[in-house]
Amino acid sequence: MVHTLSVVVFLKRNTTDMEEGDKVADLFRRADRGDRSALARLISLIEREKEVLSFVPEGLRTKGTNSYLIGMTGAPGAGKSTLTDRLIEWYRRQDDEVAVLAIDPTSPFSGGAILGDRVRMQSHALDSKVYIRSMATRGSLGGLAVAVPITLRVLQLVSFDEVIVETVGVGQVEVDIVGSSDSTIVVLNPLWGDSIQANKAGLLEIADVFVINKADRDGVRQTRRDLDAMLDLSEPKKWRPPIIETVASDGQGVAELGSALAAHRAFLVDSGEINRKREKRASEEFTKATLRLFERSLKNSGDFVRLHQSVKEGEIEPTRAAQEVIDKILRN
């Protein structure tokens, strides 16, 4: 019923859209068969804010539910890229296909060398079962907030067994993106006690698995103690995040991390939590896309343009002007 309505609205808008839709559906089919240039074109369409997900061919529509979405975040320099690299190897040994979406920051402060990261991941460049793509946060926040979740869903739809999303920046947008994955890995280094204490709440909220990377350095035991104390103090949940020690540079602990992820995934499935997570992602995508479309429509609003001018000339308070725009648009 809702679908029918959707198609009617859509046909009324522009009949040439339908041809576009056929082309997009074809890109999906080709991407699903492993055609990387078709996949790249799909993602480019998403970056240009073209609608693609309405044109997923029927056969693919439910496929994404078998794909596992992993988020990774942590301080700059904590070793996330090396760890991602090791995780790719781990899943490749099981003959899985793996995609990585790396969110590059606008900010100049990554700590870790971004170019170095990309180069490092090139070790998989000749492996046709691995796809690595980065997406810059430069430009509109609204655009990014919508493009990233859609790209992740596309990667899940076109047959990747694991999709890993990794951020370099550690601001709110970046944490939001990673935190809504099926499983979220939070990467720390030894001797991070202070900041962990200070930021307790934020950490607990998003971590499903903690990794203490560079675990060959001093302070591992203290960091583990801090994390454990923190988890003890927090509200008990059904899943207590395990703490895995790794030395990503030589692969130490990666198998344990792989097992911890598998255990969390099993927990998500058994508890039905995985459906709740997907529903939450769909819900956020809907809200963000609505806001984004509204934002894009504003430049065609006469009221907005006129009041924008008054704001620039200092004739009216920006927030008061915003209230007027909204009153006019919603009253009409």
Next chain:
Amino acid sequence: MVHTLSVVVFLKRNTTDMEEGDKVADLFRRADRGDRSALARLISLIEREKEVLSFVPEGLRTKGTNSYLIGMTGAPGAGKSTLTDRLIEWYRRQDDEVAVLAIDPTSPFSGGAILGDRVRMQSHALDSKVYIRSMATRGSLGGLAVAVPITLRVLQLVSFDEVIVETVGVGQVEVDIVGSSDSTIVVLNPLWGDSIQANKAGLLEIADVFVINKADRDGVRQTRRDLDAMLDLSEPKKWRPPIIETVASDGQGVAELGSALAAHRAFLVDSGEINRKREKRASEEFTKATLRLFERSLKNSGDFVRLHQSVKEGEIEPTRAAQEVIDKILRN
């Protein structure tokens, strides 16, 4: 003309608002006379997304133009808080009143100890001419994007000579906030060459003054060379960001930083750039407030609520549903 219209709309909405407006105007007057509890109440109203700036008393309205807005950002652990502390001292020696707004991250990865920072800044707690407030990024991004610029304007209006905004997180939202100040300080440490190279564009865009803090460590000359090379390669602007070396922990280089800021401020005034910056901030505030009000109005939209349900049940693609909501709202 626009103002009259604004008042009419406003009176129609709710007559009791007018009394609220009187109260807010009174808070402004008291805050301007140095009443910190009145100022705290104003900021709490902003955090709860109440409109305050429409009620600025006439006498205060143009006052903020003499206030200087400084943004500070940099990698976690680069020493931003200590530097802020030293800048406060520097301006206090000129008998200026200084306000600091510290944006705390949702993210657990600050690197520097946030609690420690707040404690450190307590050295000014007994100085009635210094006001330090932190604002958490937790919660809605839309809310934060609006609350921070409004708070900064309020601090400028109520007689602070300098207003410093400092972020701990280094994601896109945080960089946006700091980057629209009058003068933006980017704090680096020695031996950051790689990431600077990699993130060239982002750095150049927001920095008005570079600080190499912890300049008593090795690698200062290399970092300076990297920065200089980067600036040479970039499109020439009228203002070339100077590179200041500091050791914030013992105050070294802070006077030079103060002078560099004064020079940049003079440049902004002489070139008229300061008005362009203010206009840009007002313009962004207007757009963000419009989006935020729209976001808040969505939960009262029957179409939004109904389609939200369909999205959750997997009956319709989130982005397609978003298009329907916008079509209905804008068509009405």
